[in-house]
Amino acid sequence: MPGAGEEGPHLPDPMHQFEIKRIFPFEVFGFDASFTNSALFMVIAATIITLFTLLAMRRGALVPGRLQSMAEISYEFVASMVRDNVGTEGMKYFPFVFTLFMFVLALNVLGLVPYSFTVTSHIIVTFALAAFIFIGVTLIGFWKHGIKFLKFFVPSGVPFVLLPLLVVIEVISYLTRPISLSVRLFANMMAGHTMLKVFGAFVVAMGLLGGWAALAFMVAFTGLELLVAFLQAYVFAILTCIYLNDALHMH
Amino acid sequence: MDAEAAKLIGAGLASIALVGAGVGIGIIFGNYLQGALRNPSAAPTQFANLLLGFALAEATGLFGLVVALIILFVF
Numbered sequence: 072m073p074g075a076g077e078e079g080p081h082l083p084d085p086m087h088q089f090e091i092k093r094i095f096p097f098e099v100f101g102f103d104a105s106f107t108n109s110a111l112f113m114v115i116a117a118t119i120i121t122l123f124t125l126l127a128m129r130r131g132a133l134v135p136g137r138l139q140s141m142a143e144i145s146y147e148f149v150a151s152m153v154r155d156n157v158g159t160e161g162m163k164y165f166p167f168v169f170t171l172f173m174f175v176l177a178l179n180v181l182g183l184v185p186y187s188f189t190v191t192s193h194i195i196v197t198f199a200l201a202a203f204i205f206i207g208v209t210l211i212g213f214w215k216h217g218i219k220f221l222k223f224f225v226p227s228g229v230p231f232v233l234l235p236l237l238v239v240i241e242v243i244s245y246l247t248r249p250i251s252l253s254v255r256l257f258a259n260m261m262a263g264h265t266m267l268k269v270f271g272a273f274v275v276a277m278g279l280l281g282g283w284a285a286l287a288f289m290v291a292f293t294g295l296e297l298l299v300a301f302l303q304a305y306v307f308a309i310l311t312c313i314y315l316n317d318a319l320h321m322h
Numbered sequence: 323m324d325a326e327a328a329k330l331i332g333a334g335l336a337s338i339a340l341v342g343a344g345v346g347i348g349i350i351f352g353n354y355l356q357g358a359l360r361n362p363s364a365a366p367t368q369f370a371n372l373l374l375g376f377a378l379a380e381a382t383g384l385f386g387l388v389v390a391l392i393i394l395f396v397f
Contacts, residue, residue, distance in 0.1 A: 086395065251381070254381070254384075254385060254388060255377070255378075255381035255384070257388075258381065258384035258385065258387060258388045259377075259380070259381065259384060261388075261391070262384055262387055302373055302376070302377055303377065305373065305377075306373070306374060306377040306378070309370075309374060
């Protein structure tokens, strides 16, 4: 958060912004199921997306207005992504990819608002999303190809002696997919926000005279973070498409 | 050596992974520009691949950063 630090030589803790606070403490069978600020921002993101799509497509005019154009562009963007990467039979999974893309994008962009909370900067959230995708894609693969889906781990056209080694490598690379998918999003968001916070503290620490240079840096980095927020949502969605394509078409 | 000092050194060493991310991003954008200047009409079609490669290269470096943060804040 820019400029949220305190005056003086003591710089504020850049990790403080990731703290989860309970808003409504709540317990189910001994598990802590409180309504936290993380959950609050997920609800806000879901509400924004729902209102955006509902309001934009309310009239469904033939010649779209500004809001309707935005909704149509985002629809067409994800639809072409799915069509290019998975093919027309992948359009069955378009609603899921669209929801995923819009949800991650909304969470990433919401996190850039000062004093807000970035849900995607917590690995448990991104890992839950990635694990859901991984399990779902594996089930789709087995459901579509049956036991033949295991051939996915056997690369074609390699010498027989190398096969045991390559199969192990293929299985490991398949199993690391949810980890790399979740850590990519989480690390990008956390690193970016920590960097913004550190530079925000510099602005305050350098005072009225020297703070302008750091402030200019901050503005540039906020622009970069906006790009990263979009890019990571895009990469998350496109990798989901690629995994889906692997499961449906097997290489 | 003090455990706290070893922790800080370890975190610093883990951050070296970002060197690789820098090299990778440079290679991706440099090669994209080279290709784009040779054949400008094909450049827009590969823009999505450019962004994908950029994000993948950046993420591998950030894994190192995550290791550094885990060392600092978890142990």
